[in-house]
Amino acid sequence: MDLLNPANAEPDDEPISGRERLILALNSGSSSLKFGVYRVTFDHVLRLISGEAQALDTQAGRFDAIDAQHQPLVGHSVPMITMKHALHEIERLLEQTGLQPLDGIGHRVVHGGPAFRQPCRINLQVLEQLQQVIDFAPLHTPMALSVIEETSRHFPEVAQVMCFDTGFHAQMPAVARVLALPKELCMQGVQRYGFHGLSCESIVRRFGASLPERLIIAHLGNGASITAVRAGQSVDTSMGLTPSGGMIMSTRSGDLDPGVLIYLIRQKGLDVTAVEALVDRQSGLLGISGLSADMRTLKIAATTEADARLAIEMFCYSAYKQIAAMIAVLGGIDTLVFTGGIGENDAAVRAQICEGLAWIGLSLDSTLNQLGSDLISTSESICAVRVFASQEDEEIARHTWQLIT
Structure with a gap:
């Protein structure tokens, strides 16, 4: 099944607004890995595949995926499915559907601490800094780091990006952001960050004008x-x-x-x-x-x-x-x-x-x-x-x- 013909590469001089990219979005939770494959241009996002590896590391583990018409592509129980196994399944699905090569991989990261609020390209320095703020979200960040590390092995040539759930709330006024603690703690990053920012962002976008x-x-x-x-x-x-x-x-x-x-x-x-x-x-x-x-x-x-x-x-x-x-x-x-x-x-x-x-x-x-x-x-x-x-x-x-x- 060929959902996208990757041979249609854009010329180098094409305006940025017209450039089409094939993006894999990965949304890791404490016990699941959701994913979507999208064809993206300046003003349009088309979902080609969406799916989820559920109940990771349990006997109830499953791997499911559907296409753009909500028709099942795969769906079966995988007891004790691991994150690594789930990424293997995603890679196999991309091969079967002809959705390669990828142009980029985006990751949801719940908390980037005070240093990271806006989306950024992933490199070694960024990962080292993220390691230092794991305690802000110990349920989620270790899984996100594991997924990033594993995707780097599976897709070593593909650019990767981190998107932070705290970003939507970065401009909250001080009256809501500051916690009633000594000021030096706030200066060290102990404050209200807020989460589900990507979800909120999508709701705001849905309303449009x-x-x-x-x-x-x-x-x-x-x-x-x-x-x-x-x-x-x-x-x-x-x-x-x-x-x-x-x-x-x-x-x-x-x-x-x-x-x-x-x-x-x-x-x-x-x-x-x-x-x-x-x-x-x-x-x-x-x-x-x-x-x-x-x-x-x-x-x-x-x-x-x-x-x-x-x-x-x-x-x-x-x-x-x-x-x-x-x-x-x-x-x-x-x-x-x-x-x-x-x-x-x-x-x-x-x-x-x-x-x-x-x-x-x-x-x-x-x-x-x-x-x-x-x-x-x-x-x-x-x-x-x-x-x-x-x-x-x-x-x-x-x-x-x-x-x-």
Whole structure:
């Protein structure tokens, strides 16, 4: 199957705006590797393939890919699939579909610390600097570095680019960015960074000329955050120094009284490793329910398990509490967008969150909500409520095109 004829190379004197590039976007998570292959020009991004290696290093591992028409290209279980194996599968898929040679590879990197906020070309110096800020995102950065190292082996001649999830929030005002800690710590990079920036960027791009002045983006998935956007600029967001802060998530606690951690260290004898595991891997929906981090599993169990019901209620409560705070930041709201795995696919969660915001005059159309339509609010609602798919990988492809072209 030849999805792209790479023989159509552009002449050297072709204007930059007309240059077409074949880009592989890689989006590594703590236990998954999403990918997309795109044909990119100055003003257009066309997805040719998208896929995911799921549940890495577990018996539930899978590798799936679809083409531009959403027809399956591959889909099978791969127990204990590793990141290295997943990249082999991607390389094989590129060969089978004739999508070679690649012009660039773009990587989502969750946190680049204070030094890296905007997309950059990857070189040895950049990687060495990124190694020094792993502690800002210990769940994600080691995986991203492993993927970059492995792709360098698979595609040694291909330019590679890093795109940072913190970039969208880089211009947040000091009142939102500065933490209430001694000033010298802020000068050392201890501040609010915010995350899901590539997702937010894709939502803003989706609106185009119809971008609302006061927009709130609820990115709800395994990781979850709420972001206030004024005229296309992030002015506040729920996550903080690391992706562990903000609202309740699948396995992450979200915001905690700092005294809780001090108590656990002093009275329970927990060390740094144990506290990190507790906050990032054992808390959130999993910790509350004692059953699962997966919202789908909890909804099935909620009919008989009180703790499963409580976990769902707390997740929704946490979300509409954060949204209400962002409404205060913006001085009102024009549009609320749900995105992310839960935000895009779980009508019941959207309904419960919106019910918690009914006091402002927000009104949901239950039929449109169940259908997952783009617009799910009623005509009487004080603000529009929309469901948009997060398109992080397309943003990665765009940034990569810009840097290699």
